[in-house]
Amino acid sequence: MTNRPFKTGESRQQPSLLPPRIEDYVGPDNPVRAIESFVCALDLTKLGFRHADRGAEEAGQPPYDPADLLKLYLYGYINQIRSSRRLEREACRNLDLIWLLKNLRPGYRTIANFRKENWQALKAANRKFVLLARELGLVGGAIVAIDGSFFHGDASKASIFTRKRLSEQIAKLDKEIEAYRKSLADNDAAEGKGKGKGKDRSDGRGDGGDAGARMAELMARHSRAKFDLDRLEKNGETQLSLTDPDARLLVKSGQGVAGYNVQAAVDDKHMLIVASEVVNDSSDVGQLHNMAKAAKDALGADTLEALADEGYYSSTELKACEDAGPGSERPA
Numbered sequence: 001m002t003n004r005p006f007k008t009g010e011s012r013q014q015p016s017l018l019p020p021r022i023e024d025y026v027g028p029d030n031p032v033r034a035i036e037s038f039v040c041a042l043d044l045t046k047l048g049f050r051h052a053d054r055g056a057e058e059a060g061q062p063p064y065d066p067a068d069l070l071k072l073y074l075y076g077y078i079n080q081i082r083s084s085r086r087l088e089r090e091a092c093r094n095l096d097l098i099w100l101l102k103n104l105r106p107g108y109r110t111i112a113n114f115r116k117e118n119w120q121a122l123k124a125a126n127r128k129f130v131l132l133a134r135e136l137g138l139v140g141g142a143i144v145a146i147d148g149s150f151f152h153g154d155a156s157k158a159s160i161f162t163r164k165r166l167s168e169q170i171a172k173l174d175k176e177i178e179a180y181r182k183s184l185a186d187n188d189a190a191e192g193k194g195k196g197k198g199k200d201r202s203d204g205r206g207d208g209g210d211a212g213a214r215m216a217e218l219m220a221r222h223s224r225a226k227f228d229l230d231r232l233e234k235n236g237e238t239q240l241s242l243t244d245p246d247a248r249l250l251v252k253s254g255q256g257v258a259g260y261n262v263q264a265a266v267d268d269k270h271m272l273i274v275a276s277e278v279v280n281d282s283s284d285v286g287q288l289h290n291m292a293k294a295a296k297d298a299l300g301a302d303t304l305e306a307l308a309d310e311g312y313y314s315s316t317e318l319k320a321c322e323d324a325g326p327g328s329e330r331p332a
Helices: 031-040 066-078 084-093 095-100 108-117 119-135 163-192 208-235 288-299 315-324
Strands: 143-152 160-162 239-241 248-252 255-267 273-279 305-307
Touching: 031 066, 031 095, 066 084, 066 095, 066 108, 066 119, 084 095, 084 108, 108 119, 119 273, 119 288, 143 273, 143 288, 160 163, 160 248, 163 208, 208 239, 239 248, 255 288, 273 288, 288 305, 288 315
Parallel strands: 143 305
Antiparallel strands: 143 255, 160 239, 248 255, 255 273
């Protein structure tokens, strides 16, 4: 036997009588097989997925089957892959996904649009999974813990404007516009008296055309800020995000995040999330009843004990939970 310093792999040039099957790369206990079985058991049309009821006779380029895109979404959820661009790459090189999608390779825009267009259907599929977990004895269905976490959105703190910040911006622009007008007026007066020879009319800011462009830019910024402030006041909102419309500047315990407050209800048996909701309010006050009801509906329980920290304390919320009563909020 030849001595070798290291273990060696097979030659990439080694011919094979029969190529390996994709099926051979995925073991019988691989989680992707559970995803395959779960999705195949769902009625996607009833759940409301777009294109689920499409027939072969319809004209035009056929879309991806929503079942395949749902499998990809669930794989990303389980493996903490949220980026649509990364899911696109994984579908081309990840053997688990190559098996799961049968070598389909959807683009990132298709993946992102699927999530955006089927948000309510995805929530319905999540509820089906919770009910399945209960049938398998994986959830207790009696006690849940509720809490919220801040998640970063597709926005920076600088891209989110509050009413105060917009008001300050408008006041600053007013001063800049007035100062610029005064500078131009002083230059014109100096030239009229013959004292401005050899000087730039726009006080070092360029020629007359540049001065007009600068003034137009300031006026446009002022108009945009005023429009945004009026929109906030009209809609009764306190913040405006320019890049991610749903993101908000959230502050808790002195720490700020440009994103969302994700509420989750976790069953006590195996610590599975049975209900979740995304809100853009920094405080957890006002979320207890909604989350307890969502968990109760998802579990199909008559009664449910919900645990939460003092950040959820609200007499109104506690009364709403008590008034719900056994069975009164059970889904039809």
